[in-house]
Amino acid sequence: MVMSEMETGLDRARAIYQDRTRRARELKAEGKQVIGYFDIYPVLEMLTALDLVPYRILGDMNEPITKADACLPTVVCPFIRSVMDLGLKGRYDFLDGVVMAHGCEVAEKTAHIWRTYLNPAYAHFIDTPHTTHTAALEQHKELLKDFKKTLEAFAGKELTLEKLRQAIEVHNEQRLLVRELYDLRKPDPPLISGTETLQVLVALASLPVTEGNELLRQVIRQAHERRDGPRIQPARLLLWGSIIDNTAIIDLIESLGANVVMDDTSLGSRAYFPLVEQTGDPLDGLANRYLVALKSPRTFRETVLTKTKRKDYLADLENRFSYLKDYAQEWKVNGVILEVLRYCDIHGYEVPGLKDYLDHIDLPSIYLEHDYSQAALAQLRTRVQAFLEVIG
Amino acid sequence: MAEGEKKRPINRLKTMYPLRALVDGMYERAVEAGQEGKPVAWCMVNWWGGDAILRAMEVAAVYPEDYGAVCAAFGAAPAYLAQADSDGFPSHMCGYARNCLGYAARMKELGAIPPEAPMGGMPKPTLLLSSGYFCDTRYKWFQALGRYLDAPVWVLEMPHPGVKESRLEGVREHNIKFLVAELREFIAFLEWLLDRKMDWDKLAEIIDDTIEMNRVWYEVNELRKARPCPMHSRDFWSSMPASLYMAADPKVTTGLYRQMYEEVKSMVANHRGAIGEEKYRLAFAELPPWHSLKFFDQLAERGWNFVIESWAYHPPKPIDLSQVSDPLERVANLTYQYFSGYFEDAYNTGDWWGYFAHPYLELVQEYQCDGIVLHPLLTCRTATNHLMVVQDQLMSKLKVPSLVIEGDIVDLNLFDPAEALRKAETFEETMSHYRQVRKEAGMAW
Incomplete structure (x- = not known):
C-alpha cells in the first residue's frame, strides 16, 4: 500500500512530516519528475503546469552538519548549511532537478554551490529583483520568460497559456x-x-x-x-x-x-x-x-x-x-x-x-x-x- | 635612507599618497557642502552609474562602507559598534553597518556630527543611495537607518549576471535594459527630490571620464603580474576607494592613476619589488582587517608579497564602449562588464561554481601565486560565502594552498594577529611543498 492510501488528515500530515521524502520517492517510482526548490520565490505554477512535482528543499535540525563545512563557512545561515549538508549526504538524490531564486544572498550563493557539487540534471536560478520598481517588475517578467525556456527544454513540451492558467x-x-x-x-x-x-x-x-x-x-x-x-x-x-x-x-x-x-x-x-x-x-x-x-x-x-x-x-x-x-x-x-x-x-x-x-x-x-x-x-x-x- | 631610519618592510608607492588624500578629502568636502546647504548623499558602492548621476546633479557623496574602514583604522569603531549592539542590532551583522548605525545614533543624540568622528565625520544626509548587488545588507542597513535619519532611501537595482542563465539568448539585452531603466528612475527621483534638472552633457562627460579612470586603474594592476611584484595589496587597498567609491572628480582621479601607472611601470623596468625579497607571492580574499594592517608588515618581513586581491574590488576589464551613444547605456555596460567580465572563462567552460569564486582560478594563475590568504569575516556573508569553495577549487585544480585566518573588517575583537602569525609561519612549509607539486605537474609556477 502506498503512503497516499495509508492515513488521512492530521495523521497523514504527521506521517509525511516525519518522513517527508517518502511520498516524493513513490511519485518518482511512478514515473513523475520531481523538482526541488529553495524558499518562496521560485514560481511553482510553472512546474505544476508542466506536470512536474514541486518539492521544497528543507533542512533537518536533528542531523549534525558534517559535510557542508567543505563548501559553506560556519558564519552563514545554519538552515542553508543544513540544506547543503543534506544535499551532500544524498537526502535529495531523488530530485530530477532544482530551481532556486534570490530569496537571500546566502541562498543565492548556495544555489550555485549546489549546482557545482551536486550537478543536477536540471537547474535554474531566478535572479528575483529586490524592489518593486516598475523596471524591477518588468525585469522579473523577463526572468520568468527565461525560466519558461529552460523548463520547456527540460520537460520536452510546451508550457501553454491554458495549462499555466x-x-x-x-x-x-x-x-x-x-x-x-x-x-x-x-x-x-x-x-x-x-x-x-x-x-x-x-x-x-x-x-x-x-x-x-x-x-x-x-x-x-x-x-x-x-x-x-x-x-x-x-x-x-x-x-x-x-x-x-x-x-x-x-x-x-x-x-x-x-x-x-x-x-x-x-x-x-x-x-x-x-x-x-x-x-x-x-x-x-x-x-x-x-x-x-x-x-x-x-x-x-x-x-x-x-x-x-x-x-x-x-x-x-x-x-x-x-x-x-x-x-x-x-x-x-x-x-x-x-x-x-x-x-x-x-x-x-x-x-x-x-x-x-x-x-x-x-x-x-x-x-x-x-x-x-x-x-x-x-x-x-x-x-x-x-x-x-x-x-x- | 637617512642614517638611523629604519627601512620599512613594504615599499609604499609615492603615488598612492595623493590618491589616499583624495579619498580622505571626500569627507571634508561633504561636510563643507552640507554647511553650505548643498545636498549630501550617503552611498553604497554602486558601480559608477549612481555615482555619476549624483556628481552631475552636484550632490556631494560619502560612502559609509569606506567610513567603516576609516573608523576601524582610527580606533573609533568600538564605541559605534557598542551603540548599535545596545540598540538591538544583532552583533553578527556587518561591521560596516553596525559602525554606521552606531554613528547615526550618536549623531541623532547630539544633533550634530560627533566630535570624535575621524576625518571630520559624515554630514547629515539629504538622501541615502543603496544598491542591490550581491549583498542584502546594502539595502537593509540603509532601511534600518530610518531609526536615526529622516533621509529617503533609494535602492538602485542590479542583476547578478555571472551565472549560467546569463548565457541564455536575450538575457544580456534585458539586463542592460533593466540597468538603464533603473538609472532613469533614479534620475527622475532625484529631480523630484532636489527640484533641479539633470545636466545631460555633464553626465555624459563624467561617465566617459569614469570609463577612462577604470581603464587606467586596470592597467596599473596588470603591471603587478611582474616578478617581483612592484605593488603590494596595501597600496591597492589605499588606492581602490578612489575608483570604487568615485571619491572625487574622475578626471582628477584618472590623472593620479596615470601617475601611479608610470611609477609602477618604472619599478617593473628596474626589477624593484614592493618588499625586500619576494619569497612568496600571495593573493588575498576578500577584505582585510582594517584595524590591523600592520600585520602585513610582519608578513612582508618574512618575504610575503601580496600581489592580487579579489576581483570584486578591482575595476572591470576594459571594453570598447565608444559605439554606445546613450551615456546611461554606456555606464550600464561598464557596470555589466564589472558584473560579468571576470567570468567569461567560467561561461565558456561551464564551470558554474559561483560567480564570486571562479575568478580566483584565473587570478592565481596569472599572478602566479604560491598561496592565498582567506579572511572569512565573521560579520559578512558576502565576503565569506564562497571562501570554502575557493579553497577547495584552488587546491584541486591548481594545487595552490589556502591559509584561513578568521577576523573582521571593523571589529578588532574578532581578529587575533598573534595566532594568525603562528599559522602563517607553518603555512610557509605548505606553500613550499605545493610549489614543488606544481613543478612536478608541469605547471608554469
Whole structure:
C-alpha cells in the first residue's frame, strides 16, 4: 500500500512530516519528475503546469552538519548549511532537478554551490529583483520568460497559456485552503495547534499541489469535527521570523502555556496568503505576485515620505508591518515572538524597527536568536517562560 | 635612507599618497557642502552609474562602507559598534553597518556630527543611495537607518549576471535594459527630490571620464603580474576607494592613476619589488582587517608579497564602449562588464561554481601565486560565502594552498594577529611543498 492510501488528515500530515521524502520517492517510482526548490520565490505554477512535482528543499535540525563545512563557512545561515549538508549526504538524490531564486544572498550563493557539487540534471536560478520598481517588475517578467525556456527544454513540451492558467487556479485554491487552515486558529481555544499546523505546512511542501489540497480539506474537516483539540491558554502568540520547518520550537512554546495562533514565516502564511491574479498574460500575474505581493524583509518597500520629502519613520514602519497589526487583531494575539536564525541578515536588520512598531501598537514582543539546532532551543526555554509571565 | 631610519618592510608607492588624500578629502568636502546647504548623499558602492548621476546633479557623496574602514583604522569603531549592539542590532551583522548605525545614533543624540568622528565625520544626509548587488545588507542597513535619519532611501537595482542563465539568448539585452531603466528612475527621483534638472552633457562627460579612470586603474594592476611584484595589496587597498567609491572628480582621479601607472611601470623596468625579497607571492580574499594592517608588515618581513586581491574590488576589464551613444547605456555596460567580465572563462567552460569564486582560478594563475590568504569575516556573508569553495577549487585544480585566518573588517575583537602569525609561519612549509607539486605537474609556477 502506498503512503497516499495509508492515513488521512492530521495523521497523514504527521506521517509525511516525519518522513517527508517518502511520498516524493513513490511519485518518482511512478514515473513523475520531481523538482526541488529553495524558499518562496521560485514560481511553482510553472512546474505544476508542466506536470512536474514541486518539492521544497528543507533542512533537518536533528542531523549534525558534517559535510557542508567543505563548501559553506560556519558564519552563514545554519538552515542553508543544513540544506547543503543534506544535499551532500544524498537526502535529495531523488530530485530530477532544482530551481532556486534570490530569496537571500546566502541562498543565492548556495544555489550555485549546489549546482557545482551536486550537478543536477536540471537547474535554474531566478535572479528575483529586490524592489518593486516598475523596471524591477518588468525585469522579473523577463526572468520568468527565461525560466519558461529552460523548463520547456527540460520537460520536452510546451508550457501553454491554458495549462499555466489551470496551474494558477489550483495553486490559488491551495492558498485559499491554507487561509481556512489558519482560520481554525482564530477561535479560543484554537481548533488546531501551532505544531499541527506546521506539520501540515511541511506536508504541503512535500506533495503535488492537488494532493496537498485534498490533505487540507481532510485536516480542516477533521479539526471542525474533533473534540480533543488544543486547550485555552493565557497567551496567544504570533511567531515572526526566518524559516521554521521543525516543530521543536513551537512545541517548546506551546508546552509553556501558550498557543501559537499565527505566524509570519517563510514556510507559513508568508508563502501562501497572497494569491495570483489571473491576467491576460499569466506571467504578469505571476511576476507581480512573487515580487510585489509576497511580503518578506528581502524585498525593499519604498520609503514613505512626508510632504517636505523627508522620511516619516512611523509611517514607513506602518507601510512595512501593518499587516502584522491586522494579523494580531484577527487572531487575537497578545504577544509576538521575533525568531531569527543566527547570521540571517535580512531578518536581523528588521528587528529594532519591528520592535519599535510593535511597541507603538502596544504589542509586547521578545527577540529570540538560535542556530537551528535542538541543543540551542533548550536555552530559549527560560526566556520564553519569562516573556509569557510578562504578558500572562 | 637617512642614517638611523629604519627601512620599512613594504615599499609604499609615492603615488598612492595623493590618491589616499583624495579619498580622505571626500569627507571634508561633504561636510563643507552640507554647511553650505548643498545636498549630501550617503552611498553604497554602486558601480559608477549612481555615482555619476549624483556628481552631475552636484550632490556631494560619502560612502559609509569606506567610513567603516576609516573608523576601524582610527580606533573609533568600538564605541559605534557598542551603540548599535545596545540598540538591538544583532552583533553578527556587518561591521560596516553596525559602525554606521552606531554613528547615526550618536549623531541623532547630539544633533550634530560627533566630535570624535575621524576625518571630520559624515554630514547629515539629504538622501541615502543603496544598491542591490550581491549583498542584502546594502539595502537593509540603509532601511534600518530610518531609526536615526529622516533621509529617503533609494535602492538602485542590479542583476547578478555571472551565472549560467546569463548565457541564455536575450538575457544580456534585458539586463542592460533593466540597468538603464533603473538609472532613469533614479534620475527622475532625484529631480523630484532636489527640484533641479539633470545636466545631460555633464553626465555624459563624467561617465566617459569614469570609463577612462577604470581603464587606467586596470592597467596599473596588470603591471603587478611582474616578478617581483612592484605593488603590494596595501597600496591597492589605499588606492581602490578612489575608483570604487568615485571619491572625487574622475578626471582628477584618472590623472593620479596615470601617475601611479608610470611609477609602477618604472619599478617593473628596474626589477624593484614592493618588499625586500619576494619569497612568496600571495593573493588575498576578500577584505582585510582594517584595524590591523600592520600585520602585513610582519608578513612582508618574512618575504610575503601580496600581489592580487579579489576581483570584486578591482575595476572591470576594459571594453570598447565608444559605439554606445546613450551615456546611461554606456555606464550600464561598464557596470555589466564589472558584473560579468571576470567570468567569461567560467561561461565558456561551464564551470558554474559561483560567480564570486571562479575568478580566483584565473587570478592565481596569472599572478602566479604560491598561496592565498582567506579572511572569512565573521560579520559578512558576502565576503565569506564562497571562501570554502575557493579553497577547495584552488587546491584541486591548481594545487595552490589556502591559509584561513578568521577576523573582521571593523571589529578588532574578532581578529587575533598573534595566532594568525603562528599559522602563517607553518603555512610557509605548505606553500613550499605545493610549489614543488606544481613543478612536478608541469605547471608554469
